[in-house]
Amino acid sequence: MTISASHSSLGITNICCIGAGYVGGPTMAVIADRCPHLTVTVVDLNAERIAAWNDPDLSLLPVFEPGLDAVVGRARGRSLFFSTAVDEAIASADLVFLSVNTPTKTRGAGAGRASDLRWVEASARQVAAAATGHTIVVEKSTLPVRTAEAVKAILSASQGGTDSSKTFSVLSNPEFLAEGTAVSDLENPDRVLIGGEDPAAIEALASLYAHWVAPERILRTNLWSSELSKLTANAFLAQRISSINSIAAFCEATGADVQDVARAIGTDSRIGPRFLQSGPGFGGSCFQKDILNLVYLCQHYGLHEVAAYWEQVVALNDWQKQRIARLVVQRLFGTVSGKRIAVLGFAFKADTNDTREAPAIHICRDLLEEGAHLAIHDPKVPATQIARDLGQAPQHASSALGRDGSWELCDSPMEAANGADALLILTEWTAFRSLPWPDLAAVMRRPSWLFDARAIADADAARAAGFQVWQVGRG
Numbered sequence: 001m002t003i004s005a006s007h008s009s010l011g012i013t014n015i016c017c018i019g020a021g022y023v024g025g026p027t028m029a030v031i032a033d034r035c036p037h038l039t040v041t042v043v044d045l046n047a048e049r050i051a052a053w054n055d056p057d058l059s060l061l062p063v064f065e066p067g068l069d070a071v072v073g074r075a076r077g078r079s080l081f082f083s084t085a086v087d088e089a090i091a092s093a094d095l096v097f098l099s100v101n102t103p104t105k106t107r108g109a110g111a112g113r114a115s116d117l118r119w120v121e122a123s124a125r126q127v128a129a130a131a132t133g134h135t136i137v138v139e140k141s142t143l144p145v146r147t148a149e150a151v152k153a154i155l156s157a158s159q160g161g162t163d164s165s166k167t168f169s170v171l172s173n174p175e176f177l178a179e180g181t182a183v184s185d186l187e188n189p190d191r192v193l194i195g196g197e198d199p200a201a202i203e204a205l206a207s208l209y210a211h212w213v214a215p216e217r218i219l220r221t222n223l224w225s226s227e228l229s230k231l232t233a234n235a236f237l238a239q240r241i242s243s244i245n246s247i248a249a250f251c252e253a254t255g256a257d258v259q260d261v262a263r264a265i266g267t268d269s270r271i272g273p274r275f276l277q278s279g280p281g282f283g284g285s286c287f288q289k290d291i292l293n294l295v296y297l298c299q300h301y302g303l304h305e306v307a308a309y310w311e312q313v314v315a316l317n318d319w320q321k322q323r324i325a326r327l328v329v330q331r332l333f334g335t336v337s338g339k340r341i342a343v344l345g346f347a348f349k350a351d352t353n354d355t356r357e358a359p360a361i362h363i364c365r366d367l368l369e370e371g372a373h374l375a376i377h378d379p380k381v382p383a384t385q386i387a388r389d390l391g392q393a394p395q396h397a398s399s400a401l402g403r404d405g406s407w408e409l410c411d412s413p414m415e416a417a418n419g420a421d422a423l424l425i426l427t428e429w430t431a432f433r434s435l436p437w438p439d440l441a442a443v444m445r446r447p448s449w450l451f452d453a454r455a456i457a458d459a460d461a462a463r464a465a466g467f468q469v470w471q472v473g474r475g
Contacts, residue, residue, distance in 0.1 A: 012136070012204055013038060016093035018123045020044035020053055020082060022182075022285065022354060023140060023175050024099035025063050029071045030186040032080035034212045041081045041089040053082040064353040064380050067183040090130040095205070097173075098123050098151075099140040104289050113296035115144050115289070124151045128158035133165055136201045139172045142230050142286055144293055148172060148223045169201035172223050174230035179284060180351030192218045195226025231290045235310055238287040240275040242316040248278035248473030249323065258473025259455065278473040280359035280426055280453040281320040283348030288314055288357050321359050324453050324472075325366035331449055331470065332421055337371030342416035342444075345427020345454075346378040346386055353380040359453075360426040361389045368392075368405030375416035376409055379429055383409040414439065422449035423467075428456050437465035 017028045020042045032040040044050050052062040054076075058069035072080065083089060090096055100119040105111045120141060127137055137155060139148060148170050155168040172195035177185045192209045196202045206218050221229070248258040258278045266273030282288070291310050298307035329336050348358035355361065364374055368390065376386060386409065387393050395406040410416035413432070417423055417440045425432050433456045441448055450462045452471040459469045 012094045012208055014093050015040045015095050015097070016089040017042045017097040017099050017140070018044075018086065018090075018126070019097075019099035019101070019141070020046070020049050020062075021099065021101065022063055022179065023177065024097065025053060025061075026065055026068055026071075026177070026182045027099070027140065027175060027186060028097070029068065029075055029080055030183065031208065032075040032078075033071045034187075035208060036075070036079045038079055038208075039081070040075075040079055041083055041093070043083050043086045043089045045084060045086065047084050050082045050084050064351075065182045066180070066351055071183060086126060087130040090127055090135075091132050093131070093135060095136040095138060095208075096127050096131070097138045097140045098127075102141045102143060102289075104292055110296050113292040113299075115142075115293050117143070117147065117150070120147065121150065121154065124154040127168075128155050131158075131166060131168070134167045134169070136169045136171060136204060138205065139170070139227070140175060142174060142234075142290055143172075143227055144297060145224055145227045145231070147227060169196065169198040170223070171196040171198075171201055171205055172226035173205060174226060176230070176233060179354050180349055187212065189213060189217060193221065193226050193229055194218065195221045195223045195229075197223060231294050234286050234290040235294055235313070237275050238282050238291055238317070239310075239313050241279075241282045241287075242313045242320075244276050244278050245281065245320045245472075246316055249320075251473045252475050255475035257475065278455065279428070280324055280363060280472070281317045283357040283359050283361075284354065285356040288317070318362075321362040322366065324359075324451070325363045325370075327470065328367065328422065328424060328449075328451055329370055331451070331468070335370070336367055336421075338373070339422075340373045340375055340420040340445075341367060342410075342413065342420040342423045343374050343376045344378075344413055344416065344423065344425045344432050345429055346376055346381045346389075347427050350428045350430065353382075353385075355381055355385055355389050358389070358427075363424075363426060363453075364390060364407070368407065371405050373405070374407040375418075375420060376407055377411070377413055377416045378427065379431065414443065418443045419445060420448075421445050422451060424451045425454050425457060428454040432456060434458065437462045437467065441465040441467060 015038055017024045024042055028040050028042045049062050052060055058073050061069060098120060100123050102115045102117060102120060105114045105116045152170050174193055192213050194202050194205050202220055209218055244262060247261060251258040262276040265271050266276050291314050295307045295311045332339060343364060346358060346360045347353055347355055367374060383394055394408045396408050413435055448467050450457060450467045450469045455471045455473060459471055462469050
């Protein structure tokens with residue numbers, strides 16, 4: 001079924017993006033920065049989020065990414081706008097990006113694995129109702145294969161009304177961003193992938209990216225290959241993390257060093273060095289969600305062995321988080337009840353304030369279940385977010401010790417370490433690579449432990465200061 005109009009040339013002058021989150025905000029900011037002749041409007045029903053994007057203080061943007069404040073500062077008010085007027089923005093747009101949340105379903109058929117597409121459907125229906133003339137609709141969210149069929153069906157139904165000039169083309173243009181480097185990934189992408197059935201629409205979108213992306217990096221496929229490519233890319237990257245973490249545990253058991261192993265295999269040109277850093281497990285908004293969705297789709301098509309293969313990648317990741325929490329308890333004489341543990345890092349990776357599926361959430365919850373008091377410090381994650389993730393409000397140590405597990409937010413590693421039995425590094429922030437070990441040891445209880453789940457600390461300096469040290473993957 002083709003629902004696009006016959007156009008020899010589709011000029012794009014006005015863009016609307018539905019969704020002002022981690023993908024929509026940075027992506028549209030870079031497009032507006034590189035294409036100042038366009039009008040790019042990012043819309044969202046969350047008025048608080050839109051207000052944050054419009055705040056004159058660029059340090060208060062709702063998404064933290066290195067360099068994003070400068071890009072927004074250059075483009076905002078010139079070619080980049082943020083608004084809650086969704087229908088108006090859709091009506092004036094030649095091209096609409098769908099960049100809404102697609103979380104894993106928590107109930108009903110496919111719960112725990114299938115993607116919840118309620119916001120995609122709602123956005124498609126709003127586009128169908130508000131669009132005028134010919135509109136290119138672009139899937140930017142990570143979606144299950146063949147979601148475009150549902151989007152096309154919704155848009156096609158709207159063409160039966162009185163406005164016969166209302167027509168649509170549907171494209172898939174998945175994002176391949178790594179949080180913490182999103183701006184550079186957008187400005188210098190490995191590839192831009194465009195899937196579709198309407199050649200004119202594909203070339204219109206390609207011409208937009210061609211303002212700063214080399215032609216050989218703009219790839220064209222059909223819709224289904226484009227949708228599946230995003231799931232596959234994330235599955236392969238997550239697989240590498242689970243693989244190296246499995247070897248890290250083996251290294252600890254045998255006396256090998258996982259960093260030596262990773263360096264040795266990473267020099268093999270068939271393997272390469274990226275995503276071979278052992279740690280507490282993968283997190284973020286995509287990896288687990290996309291693999292579970294891939295598992296669900298494989299089961300749907302009767303590919304049960306394939307589903308089991310990819311499901312094990314997630315199982316190993318969950319095991320790694322549980323293993324680290326258990327190891328902390330074991331090393332601290334079998335109990336952390338009433339003990340203060342300094343937790344450095346809560347974001348799922350450095351250079352982002354995103355905590356979605358962060359390993360720290362699961363490790364901290366396990367330690368809270370054991371009765372620990374966690375003194376948490378992260379440079380970018382606020383207490384409100386940590387409270388939502390952990391499911392309990394902060395509580396100061398003076399009123400918390402001796403009770404059930406509790407936590408507090410600290411302004412510095414030194415404050416977190418004060419009176420602590422152990423220091424646990426869970427995010428690889430640069431500041432945690434060179435900590436003042438003698439000063440930290442002086443304010444902690446003895447024996448003092450360093451649990452370095454990222455293997456970034458100077459272990460020799462920590463030992464010299466009197467710490468007992470565990471680093472992931474080092475026997």
